[in-house]
Amino acid sequence: MGCISSKNAVARTCSPSPAVLDIAEPNPAYAKGHSWLPVLESKTGSEDERSNSKFRKNSSKKSSGSFSFRHVEAEQNAAGWPPWLIATAAEAIQGWIPLKADSFQKLEKIGEGTYSSVFRAREVETGKMFALKKVRFDNFQPESIRFMAREITILRRLDHPNIMKLEGIITSRLSNSIYLVFEYMEHDLAGLVSRPDIVFSESQIKCYMRQLLSGLEHCHMRGIMHRDIKLSNILLNNEGVLKIGDFGLANTISTNSKHHLTSRVVTLWYRPPELLMGSTNYGVSVDLWSVGCVFAELFLGKPILKGRTEVEQLHKIFKLCGSPPEEFWKKTKLPHATMFKPQTNYESSLRERCADFPASAVNLLETLLSIDPGNRGTASSALMSEYFSTKPYACNASSLPKYPPSKEMDAKSMGDSSRKKTGGKMREVATSRRQQRRVSKILQDPNNFGKSISKEDTQNISENARRDDGKAHLTKGKGGAMHKDYTKSHLDAMSETSQMNVANGNGYSVGSNNTFTWVKRRKQDASSTLSDGSRSKISALDPNFAKRTYDLTTLRVSMDLDPEELMNAQGDRGRAVRKSRFGRDNR
Secondary structure, three states, X not given: OOOOOOOOOOOOOOOXXXXXXXXXXXXXXXXXXXXXXXXXXXXXXXHHHHHHHHHHHHOOHHHHHHHHHHHHHHHHHHHOOOHHHHHXXXXXXXXXXXXXXHHEXXXXXXXXXXXXXXXXXXXXXXXOEEEEEEEOOOOOOHHHHHHHHXXXXXXXXXXXXXXXXXXXXXXXXXXXXXXXXXXXXXXXXXXXXXXXXXXXXXXXXXXXXXXXXXHHHHHHHOOEEOOOOOHHHEEEOOOOOEEEOOOOOOEEOOOOOOOXXXXXXXXXXXXXXXXXXXXXXXOOHHHHHHHHHHHHHHHHOOOOOOOOOHHHHHHHHHHHHOOOOHHHHHHOOOOOHHHHOOOOOOOOOHHHHOOOOOHHHHHHHHHHOOOOHHHOOOHHHXXXXXXXXXXXOOOOHHHOOOOOOEOHHHHHHHHHHHHHHHHHHHXXXXXXXXXXXXXXXXXXXXXXXXXXXXXXXXXXXXXXXXXXXXXXXXXXXXXXXXXXXXXXXXXXXXXXXXXXXXOOOOOEOOOOOOOOOEOXXXXXXXXXXXXXXXXXXXOOOOHHHHHOOOOHHHHHHHHHOOHHHHHHHHHHHHHHHHHHHXXXXXX
């Protein structure tokens, strides 16, 4: 991975800098067995440390800031952090020691996002599995590094069993990359929902939803909104524990109305209407809308709102949840509200769409999918809803079914391979049809009657016939008529033509000077008719084809009969034909 760090770092005694985050000190016994865990500074210090703190307090703000920065920078340089990270994100890594890259064995890729890739890795010392998130930077622009630093800061602030915990950071002083280390989770909900053989029970859905809302409640109570809740960011392990992951778009809740946020967050199918209409002043209610979309998807097995564009997504929302009342449009100050105001007043169709859901589930879903953000409630109120207090109750996480590892990336790979397989078959069929049309054109051209079919064409037809196992396929012709494609007949005709010989006694061969061979058809084939849709599949053995091409059936009989029989049967005309064909009169 190209990163070097000091996993087994020696403890240092140095003057601490003020802690940026209020994080509980780790259990010493646990930290002893996991020497690679980040080292957090204690809140209490020595007499010298307290005097240093007093000195900084009494100093001017400028000198205090300069001294503190130099102190932290020196400490982080000693720890082994790269200078570009210290210069931009010093606060995010304060008190931590980077992990060693050679302590992990990187395995396969298990996920990929816009700004990162996730790999499964094994810790060499313990054999324990972890997930390594490699963060990509936009040419090391300070802004992109600050986004990563914000994610680290937020993850260090959160500590809940239903939220992915940041275990450490892999990098080195000379490294130009960074890996965030998380515990390994075998599944995400996107991978499980995409599998047709998996159907969640109601108690199973309640268990997942309770864990999801509990983790989200912890985020919101600490002033953090996730802003990208969706199935692929909801992870599960084999013990049935659900954890919220990917805080790359997370941000703190702003109490300052003048501080504008971006509306270009949350994946489209899970994006609330206020963001679609350009809101830049919003709160945790955006996560609750996304939770409602996830809730419905667990029941339906597919997204409940699947628009292709922002306009279409908003239109689908109004059709499902109903048009907002006039008061909503009057009080809203959204930039694009009037632009997206529907011309038709839609009534809510949510209950009809979710007719198979339990009544308590529909009630909760109506709350979460409220057009007005103020009516969505909170994660805490959702946990207190009737849905979680009615039977069947949520099952214990430990009793949940065990599944093979299933992730969104696996589902996409299966979908891509299926599409490639289907596309390959379609290309094979198209190629076979083009070759058959080419042979048919050769056979129909009178100028080619004295020529043989090329070896390449014969091999192509033979290969296609073997691929189809010589079976006839029904194809739809013009006007909807169905016709049989006798691939085996084409194979026989081409094979016999290339050999200038007939394999059985039902046909006749022409002299060596003529390299075209005709074979008699059975009576039932002679009665077949042609249609516009089947002309590309005309066989050289069909008498109808010969009749449409200069009455070749008559000429074939003339060529194959004995000259004496021909003269007796057709008189002078037969003699003329015989003379024109053989160049002499054998009478």
